[in-house]
Amino acid sequence: MGKIKLLYLMNWSKGSGADTQAHLLVQYFAKHKKIDLAILDANPIDMPKTIAEVETPYNTPLYICNNVYSAVMELEPDIFFVHAYAPFIIESVAKLKENGFKGKIVYRNGTNMLEQYLVFPHGTRHNHVLYPTIMWLNFDLIVCPSLHVARQISFLLPDKKQLPKLAYIPAAVEVKSFIPSPNFNWFIVASGRLEVNNPFFIPMQAFRRLVTEFPELKMEIIGGGTYQGLYQYLVNRYNLADRIIISGWRDQEYVFRQLEKADIFVFPTITQNGIPNAVLEAMAAGCACIVADTLAMRECEELIRVPLEDITAWYMELKKLIQDEEYRKSVVKTQLEAVKRFDVEHIIEVYVDVFEKLLSGEIEKECKSEVQR
Numbered sequence: 001m002g003k004i005k006l007l008y009l010m011n012w013s014k015g016s017g018a019d020t021q022a023h024l025l026v027q028y029f030a031k032h033k034k035i036d037l038a039i040l041d042a043n044p045i046d047m048p049k050t051i052a053e054v055e056t057p058y059n060t061p062l063y064i065c066n067n068v069y070s071a072v073m074e075l076e077p078d079i080f081f082v083h084a085y086a087p088f089i090i091e092s093v094a095k096l097k098e099n100g101f102k103g104k105i106v107y108r109n110g111t112n113m114l115e116q117y118l119v120f121p122h123g124t125r126h127n128h129v130l131y132p133t134i135m136w137l138n139f140d141l142i143v144c145p146s147l148h149v150a151r152q153i154s155f156l157l158p159d160k161k162q163l164p165k166l167a168y169i170p171a172a173v174e175v176k177s178f179i180p181s182p183n184f185n186w187f188i189v190a191s192g193r194l195e196v197n198n199p200f201f202i203p204m205q206a207f208r209r210l211v212t213e214f215p216e217l218k219m220e221i222i223g224g225g226t227y228q229g230l231y232q233y234l235v236n237r238y239n240l241a242d243r244i245i246i247s248g249w250r251d252q253e254y255v256f257r258q259l260e261k262a263d264i265f266v267f268p269t270i271t272q273n274g275i276p277n278a279v280l281e282a283m284a285a286g287c288a289c290i291v292a293d294t295l296a297m298r299e300c301e302e303l304i305r306v307p308l309e310d311i312t313a314w315y316m317e318l319k320k321l322i323q324d325e326e327y328r329k330s331v332v333k334t335q336l337e338a339v340k341r342f343d344v345e346h347i348i349e350v351y352v353d354v355f356e357k358l359l360s361g362e363i364e365k366e367c368k369s370e371v372q373r
Contacts, residue, residue: 003036007077011084012041017277022083028348030058068092082107093138104140141165141358145274146296165363167354172347173280180286186216189262191278194225203266206315211243224249259285272296283339288321288331302338
């Protein structure tokens, strides 16, 4: 088999964790000896051409298009990989299947229907609650970032003749980008969208109690969103402006350096889309990571998991990490070893192997036996 012509649909302007993940993956796809990469970004504005090519820092072409169907048919990839815009290109994907597109269509699924419904209520975005079961039928392969997602897809599409092929491939992190600090800095960090799916106010309440016992302790919440103003109000209301910083959106370099300074990372969430980028980055940076106990988070046993709504549990675990140096060092050591499983160089090889098997017809219907449980 020669090089795989991979056309990667993504949002070129970084606006979410999924976009950041896409940028990381395309960097490594661009360097891979078995991949001939082109990037596609959908843009609804009127343009004189169906696609316009622009330069990228990855030495691979980026095509800005106003018609996904026409762009894919013109570029003729072996694999059309959808990492963004999925709810908005349902018709284009269906049209590709109907009109004899010879390549394979792959979708990296990150849809937690409850989470999407809460963050993007009905009337403000496409109906995220209903679209997955409609569009899944038109893909040759769905990449699932967690086994939980794969099980949900199997449940929603019980007719195995309709079920697309599934592959479990978690999110990736560039481990070598981080230099963990050997010092204890009395510093807790959280990062992510300030939306209802990430209730950072829960560990914030635990922090309120902790600062009465550990006056040196500080916390930073990095991220923006609908509730950024509310979080700042809470900080001011609790007289914690000298203890908690609400940073808003910051660039990746800033986030990485703050994670390296931090001792502990907290991530309260309802997400079921696999281990989030933010958590993997914190693990690689040498933070002791505490997360909400969701089904997806259980797929990384080395994470400290606590019930999302149990403020006391967050407080007790944070206090233990602060007070017990040996315990904290043990947690960090274990998580630093665990995050290697998610290193981007390994994950890219998994993708390439799956792509080769998909094109050769060798790939199995299910990624693992656990999918059907």
